[in-house]
C-alpha cells in the first residue's frame with residue numbers, strides 16, 4: 001500500500017501462436033490500452049539471428065551457434081508506443097525483418113543455448129515491468145512465464161495468415177507466403193527445446209474471421225476479467 005491506496009498487482013499476459021496470427025499487433029495494442037509494457041520475443045530471436053548472419057557464423061552448425069550465443073548484447077525497449085531493439089548498441093529494428101533473417105531464424109532459435117540466453121532476458125524484463133507486461137511469442141505460456149496470469153493462444157487459417165502477410169509485403173505471392181509460413185511453423189513446432197505449443201491452461205482464440213479490432217477487444221476483456229478475479 002502507498003498513501004493508503006492499494007497498489008495494483010502487476011499483470012502478466014502471455015500470448016503465443018503461429019506466424020501471422022496477429023500476436024504482435026494484438027499484444028502491442030492491448031498493452032497500450034491497459035498501460036502495460038510490451039515484449040516482442042520474436043524480435044529478440046531475430047536480433048540474435050541478425051548478429052549470427054552479420055558475423056558469418058555457420059547457421060547449419062548448432063555447435064558454432066551455441067559457442068557464441070552469449071556474445072551479442074541484446075536490449076529490448078518495452079514501451080508499446082515505440083518498442084525498440086538493439087544489438088551491441090546498433091538499432092536493428094529494420095534489419096531483423098529482412099528475408100534473410102526470416103528464413104534463418106528457426107535454425108538459430110532451435111539451439112538450446114540461444115533459448116536459455118533469450119529466456120533469461122525475457123524473464124528479467126517481465127519481472128521489471130512495474131504495471132505488468134504483455135509478452136508474445138511461441139513458448140511464453142509453456143516455458144518462459146508458466147505462471148502468467150493469463151495465457152492466450154492465437155490461431156488463424158494458413159490462408160488468412162498468408163493473405164495478411166502478403167498485404168504487408170506488397171506484391172508478395174500469396175501461395176509462396178503461405179508455404180513459407182507453414183515451413184517456419186513446422187520447424188518451430190518440431191524443435192526439441194521449447195517448441196511452439198499451446199499451454200494446457202491457455203485460452204484459444206481463432207482469429208480467422210475476426211478483425212484486428214475484435215481480437216484486441218476480446219483480449220482486453222479477458223485481461224480485465226482476470227484482474228477483477230472473474
Ligand SMILES: Nc1ncnc2c1ncn2[C@@H]1O[C@H](COP(=O)(O)OP(=O)(O)OP(=O)(O)O)[C@@H](O)[C@H]1O
Pocket residue numbers: 017018019020021022023024025026042164165168207210211212213215
Ligand atoms: N484479425 C486480423 N485481421 C486482419 N489482419 C490482421 C489481424 N490480425 C493481424 N492482422 C495483420 O496481419 C499481419 C500480421 O500480424 P502480426 O505481425 O501481428 O502477426 P504475428 O502473429 O505477430 O506474426 P509473426 O509471428 O510472424 O511475427 C499484420 O499486418 C497485421 O496488421
Ligand SMILES: Nc1ccn([C@@H]2O[C@H](COP(=O)(O)O)[C@@H](O)[C@H]2O)c(=O)n1
Pocket residue numbers: 019041042043045046105106107109110136137138139140184188
Ligand atoms: N518465443 C519465441 C518467439 C519467437 N521464436 C522464433 O523467432 C522467430 C521469429 O518470430 P516472429 O514472431 O518475429 O515471427 C520464430 O519463427 C521462432 O523461430 C521462438 O522460437 N520463440
